[in-house]
Amino acid sequence: MKIDTSVIEGYAEMTPEQKLAALEALEIADPDYSGYVKKDVFDKTASDLAKLKKDNLARLSEEERAKQEREEELERLRKRNEELEQASIIAKYKAQYLRMGWDDELATSAANALASKDCDKVIASTEAFIQSHDKALKAGLFGEMKTPPAGSGVKTFTRDEIMQVKDTTERQRLIREHPELF
Secondary structure, rough: OOOOHOOOOHOOOOOOOHHHHHHOOOOOOOOOOOOOHHHHHHHHHHHHHHHHHHHHHHOOOHHHHHHHHHHHHHHHHHHHHHHHHHHHHHHHHHHHHOOOOOOHHHHHHHHHHHOOOHHHHHHHHHHHHHHHHHHHHHHHHHOOOOOOOOOOOOOOOHHHHHHOOOOOHHHHHHHHHHHHHO
16 A cells, blocks of 8 residues: 555655654554455355355255256356357457558557447547548548648739729739639
C-alpha cells in the first residue's frame, strides 16, 4: 500500500528528518474487511464441502453416479457451446470490420463490444476508426498533390483595374478574358 503524501501539508519542502517524523505521525485508517471472509474460514468450508461431496458420491448408486456425471458433462458441453457461439459471433463481426478497412486491434475491440451489446464502446471504436481513416485519407490526398507551377507571366486584373482601362476595345477584351470578375 502506498502512502499519499499529498495529504501532508508542505511535504515537498521538508527535510528528510521532517518527512520521516511526518510519516510516523500520519494516521492511516484500518481497511474495512467486513465484506470479506477470513482465509482459514474459507479453507475450512471448502475442505468440508469437498468431504461432503466425496461422501455423497460414495453413497450414490452406480446408476445415480452415472446420471450425475452425464449431467455434469452436459453442463460442461453447454458452457463450451456458448463460448464457441460467442467466439463465432465475434469472429463474424471482426471479419466485417476488417473488410471495411479497420485495423486488427480496433476491429477486435469493436467486435467484442458488439457481441456483448456494449453500445458505448462500439460508438467509441467507430469514432476512433473514422478519425484514423480521415487522417489517412487527408495524408494520402496531400501526398498526391503536385506543386503548382511557377507564375505563367500573365498579369491578373481586378475589376477596378479593368474598368479604369481607357481603351474600350482593350477593356472589352479583358472583360471577356475575366468573366468571373463581372
